Amino acid sequence: xxxxxxxxxxxxxxxxxxxxxxxxxxxxxxxxxxxxxxxxxxxxxxxxxxxxxxxxxxxxxxxxxxxxxxxxxxxxxxxxxxxxxxxxxxxxxxxxxxxxxxxxxxxxxxxxxxxxxxxxxxxxxxxxxxxxxxxxxxxxxxxxxxxxxxxxxxxxxxxxxxxxxxxxxxxxxxxxxxxxxxxxxxxxxxxxxxxxxxxxxxxxxxxxxxxxxxxxxxxxxxxxxxxxxxxxxxxxxxxxxxxxxxxxxxxxxxxxxxxxxxxxxxxxxxxxxxxxxxxxxxxxxxxxxxxxxxxxxxxxxxxxxxxxxxxxxxxxxxxxxxxxxxxxxxxxxxxxxxxxxxxxxxxxxxxxxxxxxxxxxxxxxxxxxxxxxxxxxxxxxxxxxxxxxxxxxxxxxxxxxxxxxxxxxxxxxxxxxxxxxxxxxxxxxxxxxxxxxxxxxxxxxxxxxxxxxxxxxxxxxxxxxxxxxxxxxxxxxxxxxxxxxxxxxxxxxxxxxxxxxxxxxxxxxxxxxxxxxxxxxxxxxxxxxxxxxxxxxxxxxxxxxxxxxxxxxxxxxxxxxxxxxxxxxxxxxxxxxxxxxxxxxxxxxxxxxxxxxxxxxxxxxx
Numbered sequence: 001x002x003x004x005x006x007x008x009x010x011x012x013x014x015x016x017x018x019x020x021x022x023x024x025x026x027x028x029x030x031x032x033x034x035x036x037x038x039x040x041x042x043x044x045x046x047x048x049x050x051x052x053x054x055x056x057x058x059x060x061x062x063x064x065x066x067x068x069x070x071x072x073x074x075x076x077x078x079x080x081x082x083x084x085x086x087x088x089x090x091x092x093x094x095x096x097x098x099x100x101x102x103x104x105x106x107x108x109x110x111x112x113x114x115x116x117x118x119x120x121x122x123x124x125x126x127x128x129x130x131x132x133x134x135x136x137x138x139x140x141x142x143x144x145x146x147x148x149x150x151x152x153x154x155x156x157x158x159x160x161x162x163x164x165x166x167x168x169x170x171x172x173x174x175x176x177x178x179x180x181x182x183x184x185x186x187x188x189x190x191x192x193x194x195x196x197x198x199x200x201x202x203x204x205x206x207x208x209x210x211x212x213x214x215x216x217x218x219x220x221x222x223x224x225x226x227x228x229x230x231x232x233x234x235x236x237x238x239x240x241x242x243x244x245x246x247x248x249x250x251x252x253x254x255x256x257x258x259x260x261x262x263x264x265x266x267x268x269x270x271x272x273x274x275x276x277x278x279x280x281x282x283x284x285x286x287x288x289x290x291x292x293x294x295x296x297x298x299x300x301x302x303x304x305x306x307x308x309x310x311x312x313x314x315x316x317x318x319x320x321x322x323x324x325x326x327x328x329x330x331x332x333x334x335x336x337x338x339x340x341x342x343x344x345x346x347x348x349x350x351x352x353x354x355x356x357x358x359x360x361x362x363x364x365x366x367x368x369x370x371x372x373x374x375x376x377x378x379x380x381x382x383x384x385x386x387x388x389x390x391x392x393x394x395x396x397x398x399x400x401x402x403x404x405x406x407x408x409x410x411x412x413x414x415x416x417x418x419x420x421x422x423x424x425x426x427x428x429x430x431x432x433x434x435x436x437x438x439x440x441x442x443x444x445x446x447x448x449x450x451x452x453x454x455x456x457x458x459x460x461x462x463x464x465x466x467x468x469x470x471x472x473x474x475x476x477x478x479x480x481x482x483x484x485x486x487x488x489x490x491x492x493x494x495x496x497x498x499x500x501x502x503x504x505x506x507x508x509x510x511x512x513x514x515x516x517x518x519x520x521x522x523x524x525x526x527x528x529x530x531x532x533x534x535x536x537x538x539x540x541x542x543x544x545x546x547x548x549x550x551x552x553x554x555x556x557x558x559x560x561x562x563x564x565x566x567x568x569x570x571x572x573x574x575x576x577x578x579x580x581x582x583x584x585x586x587x588x589x590x591x592x593x594x595x596x597x598x599x600x601x602x603x604x605x606x
Contacts, residue, residue: 026387027589030380034594041372042601045363046107053360055111056344058353066344067188070113071241073295073340074328075101076124076159077142097331100365101145104329108340108362109149115187116150119295119326120157120197120243122178127162127170127270135173155194156181157243157296158271163198171199182227188345190355191233193287197244197296200224201272204279214282228286237348239355240289243296244272245325246305247280254301254325257359259335263297263325273297280305284321291355292323293341298334300359301325324357331365338362380590385583392579395571 055068082094122142129135146152156178161171175181181196203225207217219225250264266273273296275283283289284305292305304320327339339361348354364371533550574582 021387021390023391023586026384027586030384030590031593034376034380034590035597037372037376038594038598039601041368042103042598045368046103049361049363050107050111053111053342054358055342056356056358058356060352061346064346066346067115068111068113069187069343069345070108070111070116071119071293071326071341071343072108072116072329073119073243073326074121074157074298074330074332075118075142075146076121076328076330076332077101077138077145078124079129079138080141082125098145100331101329104338104362105146111342113150113342115185116152117192117194117241117293118146118152118154119241119293120155121159121296122154122157123160126160126174127158129170129173132173132176135170136177139177153183153185153192153194154178155241155243155295156196156198158198161198163201163270163272182224184231188354189236189347190345191231191236191238193228193231193233193238193240193289195228195240195242195283196224197242197275200242200275200279201244204276208276208278214278225282228283231287233287237354238287238289239343240283240287240292242275242283242292242294245274245294245297245301246283246292246323247274247277248303248305252303254299254303257300257302259299259337261299263301263303271296289321291357292321293343293357294323294325295328297325298328298332299325300327300339324359327359327361329362336364336366338365381583381587384586385579388574388579388582388586391571391574395574 055066057066078094078097123138126135126138129138156171156174160178161174161181171181181199183194185192185194200223203220203223206220207214207225210217214225217225219229245263247265248263250262252262254262263273274280301324303323303325305323306320324341326341327337328335329338329340331338339359341357341359343355343357345355533548535546535548537544537546539545573585577585
């Protein structure tokens with residue numbers, strides 16, 4: 001090997017560069033990066049979104065410690081049977097939905113509230129439950145997602161108990177398992193009036209059908225109207241909680257925090273967007289709340305109801321009554337970011353502010369997949385394609401030492417460029433035979449050693465010898481030495497030596513055979529025939545074509561998974577699969593480790 005060849009070989013085989021750009025280092029680097037991104041998208045983004053979420057406080061409160069109240073709307077927990085119905089894709093979607101609920105509650109409960117109010121629609125399809133046992137199992141699933149760590153209060157929603165008298169049995173299930181429909185909760189000298197809004201809508205239809213006003217209407221015993229008329233606030237500041245928002249003009253806006261649209265009147269099967277206008281006036285005039293908090297609409301909304309009672313004695317009589325519609329806590333097609341509401345309370349003082357509320361937003365779950373995961377996956381594939389293209393060019397340009405090259409290699413000493421000291425079967429004829437030092441009789445053994453014959457002295461290569469031709473060689477035992485098959489050219493032929501002696505076998509094993517026996521061939525044929533195969537026939541560009549897919553063998557599956565690991569023969573795979581195939585295999589090799597980490601995180605939430 002010359003000096004220039006040695007320098008070229010050393011330049012193309014630098015160990016530090018090959019290690020840094022090896023498939024092992026690159027794939028492990030991508031795996032580590034994807035795990036970091038996954039942990040951020042599934043966990044870090046939620047903690048980061050709540051890093052700026054703080055309990056609201058007023059500078060006037062000085063050192064007084066407030067009571068913290070958390071308000072959640074529309075958790076919409078799916079029925080247990082929904083998880084296993086509708087095929088694998090739907091089950092996977094429900095799995096993601098439930099995992100998001102658990103993750104959101106996990107980070108929200110770290111705010112350590114003193115009390116939690118659920119503003120209705122805890123269950124997505126509670127109104128369709130047929131038995132009390134089924135309703136109990138459904139509610140137990142809700143409790144498994146939202147464990148009761150502190151005091152929890154629940155308002156019935158239209159999806160929990162339905163609307164209309166036909167669902168009276170579901171209302172019985174709710175009252176027996178969940179609790180009362182209407183309730184009054186006292187916290188820090190404030191009164192929380194929790195309304196049964198679906199029942200209020202049903203009673204409003206009956207009142208309207210009778211043509212009577214609320215002053216003349218005789219409320220149903222145990223109904224919502226009866227509860228409102230008998231509620232005793234004792235002159236304390238009142239906070240009204242309702243699942244359905246109160247009425248407002250269709251032209252009213254919801255403020256800058258709403259994502260799109262506004263709340264307008266609308267009625268459908270099993271729902272109503274707002275309470276009636278007369279019902280809204282009845283609630284405002286009877287309860288005179290300081291704050292109204294509602295849900296059901298999924299998106300955030302703020303609206304100030306004008307004061308309709310001019311004889312109010314308090315200093316707040318001239319202030320409109322503010323209503324806040326809380327964002328949905330669960331995923332919804334109407335919003336991109338779910339959320340909840342925080343409320344801080346202190347003991348009221350004359351003329352002082354005793355309550356402050358603030359919204360909090362959770363991260364966009366769809367954006368994590370569409371804005372973070374999908375573009376990063378595309379960039380990963382592009383980077384792997386560029387990396388495999390570089391590797392492929394590097395393999396073609398590598399120069400190895402001449403003595404280690406195969407006769408069929410692509411180095412400089414190929415059949416087209418033979419070296420001075422390297423011989424191959426494709427080496428062209430030369431004036432001097434490689435075995436020129438031997439006598440003519442040994443140099444061309446298949447031709448008679450006759451000086452008058454041109455073939456005896458003709459320069460030949462081993463490939464030009466008649467011994468390597470397609471002829472048949474016969475051997476006679478009675479001949480001591482055949483001139484066509486001399487002893488010095490004895491070779492192994494199917495377990496025999498040319499002079500009649502058998503090739504020695506190992507131990508008691510028979511001589512090795514290079515052909516399959518009839519039984520082995522039949523076994524291979526049967527094992528191949530037993531593999532399931534599926535065929536499709538279709539017409540493409542005017543020609544009938546067939547596509548056949550067979551079940552992979554155990555060896556092929558083992559080889560496939562071996563290629564997904566960094567221990568596989570990367571160079572051989574690159575030559576066999578090509579750049580595109582190797583890029584796909586490398587992408588799957590990164591995916592499986594990331595997928596297992598994601599499964600671990602989801603199981604941890606569950």
